[in-house]
Amino acid sequence: MKQTRILMGMPITVEIIGDRIDSQALEIARVFEYFSYVDKTFSTYKDLSEVMKINRGELKLENASQDVQQIFKLAEQTKGETDGYFDIVNRKGIFDPSGIVKGWAIRNAVDILRRAGYVNFYVDAGGDIQAHGSNREGKPWSVGIKNPFNQQEIVKVIYPGEKGVATSGTYIRGQHIYDPKDKSGEITDIVSLTVIGPDVYEADRFATAAFAMGKKGIEFIEKLPGFEGYMIDANALATMTTGFEVYTERPLGGAVFPTAKHEGKILRRQKGAVDAS
Amino acid sequence: MKKFLLSFGLVVVFAFYVMLSSSRSANQPLAMVSNVPITSTVPIQIPSPSPIVSKPTASPATTAATSNSVSVKSAPKSTPSISPNPSPVVPAANVGLYKDGTYTSPVVDAYYGNVQIAINVSGGRLTDVSFLQYPSDRRTSQQINSRAMPALKSEAIAAQSAKVDMVSGATATSQAFAQSLSTVLAQAAN
Structure with a gap:
């Protein structure tokens, strides 16, 4: 059974x-219910959300719900791991945790289905994906990477197994995305960055942070153990990490998943921006 | 010895860049798109296999040690010439405030090709976005990109006909997308 709903401003x-x-229908309804709880709690558009109350100073973080406290903690951790490129405080100075909440919520939704005993399923929230098991034909789930220049097209097919897939992007060249680290005001010319990570939460947060790094983002992903990336720039040219192509080959059978294959890849923990030299 | 010279060259180029940007930023607001050349230090490390180059750029490897400032200025700069008046970011919540019609963005020079989009507003809402132009000079782009990222494999994107279970892409409702539309939406604003 497959169902789609618009929640949190996305399908x-x-x-x-x-x-x-x-029972599938029941369980899917529970998943949607969960997403609408997340929306109510973390929305930056709904006046009564906890996040908005925190932003208005009506609610102190220590009095907020456990989930909100956890998200703030995770955001802080991510900020440290990406050398400040990931920041939930936006340029107007208000907390906007949506960059981390989405992947986190999808991962929790996957856990709901897993705990209910389902084996073959996926959750796709606005193009960020985590699947489990195999598809209707008993084959590995396939994910297309959308062409940022033509939303009706895909430009790559990947088989992520049970890993998470997230894409950060924007659809036009010349957008004003400022690299917070670059005082010269360089404009990035990346239109799309797809990241495969251990789960969708991990893929999403690092896709968001690496996208903000511009062209250096793909190098950041390259050096991040357990992650692969596919970046498309404004010239319609893609650059991929060294292990990415493992995921473009269809694994044999339904239950065979790509495993870690980072031999030969530098397993250095990356902190901070990648220096061009 | 050659390596040493190149490294020395890099240090000098970087020092020059730092001096240049700090002197500029002293009398310029930081957020503005400045004309400071974005120095790419990578070209120096790659002796390019001289594919078809339309511009007579001097091989960086040979000139780096002797004329640093020249190589800085002629470094391939992918910064596009943005439309002269960057409009303010339009939050997604304002999308309903636009006049009906079809709007076309100015052609943005992306250095190796032009980008232009069109949007359609119906009932005060943005209903469609399409690309009128985007760079397709793959060979030149390929070359520029391979210089920028030596270790990683690059390819021109191509549409796939395969049927897939899911599609991953940035959502049209994302904040980044709303920002990217600011130029055209400004035209449509009431």
Whole structure:
């Protein structure tokens, strides 16, 4: 059973393969309910969300719900791991945790389905994806990377197994994305960055941070153990990390997943911006 | 010895760049798009296999040690010439405030090709975005890119006909996308 709903301002699709149609519908409804809880709690558009209350000074972080406190903690951690490129405080000085909440919520939704005993399913929230098991034909789930210049097209097919996939992007060259680290005001010319990571939360947060790094973002992903990336620039040219192509080959059978294959890849923990030299 | 010279050259180029940008930023607001050349130090490390180059750029490897400032200035700069008046960021929440019609953005020179988009506003809402132009000079782009990122493999993107279970891409509702539309949306504003 496959269902799509618009929640958190984006289409969210859940598909479960297999029997027990009735309980599937119930479980999918629970997943959507979860997403609408997340929206109510973290929305920067809904006045009554906890995040808005924090922004108005009506709620102290230590009095906020556990989930909100956790997200702030995770955001702080991510900021440290990306040398400040990931920051939930936006340029107007207000907290906007949406860059980290989405992947986190998808991962939790996947856990809901996993705990309910489902084996073959996926959750796709606005193009950030985590799948489990195999598809309707018993084959590995396939994910297309959208052409940033033509939304009807895909430019790459990947088989992420149970890893998470997230894409950060923008659809036009000349946008004003400022690199917070570059005082010269360089404008990045990256239009799309797809990241495959250990799970969708990891893929999403590092896709967001690496996208803000501009061209250096793909080098950041390259040096991040357990992650692969596919970056498309404004010249319609793609650059991929060294292990990315493992995911473009369809694995044999339904239950075979790509495993870590980072031999030969520099397993150096990356902190900070990549120096061009 | 050659390596030493190149490294020395890099240091000098970087020092020159730092001096240049600090003197500029002293009398310029930081957020502005300045004309400070973005120095790419990478070209020096790669003796390019001299594919078809339309511009007679001097091989950086040979000139780096002797004429640093020249190589800085002639370094391939991918910074586009942005439309002269960058409009303010339009938050996604304002999308409903636009006049109906079709709007076309100015052609933005992306250095190796032009980019232009068109949007359609219907019932005060943005209903469609399409690309009228985007760079397709793959060979030149390929060369520039391979210089910028020596270790990583590059390819020109090409549409795939394969059927897939899911599609990953930035959502049209994302904040970044809303920002990217600011130029055209400004035209449509009431």
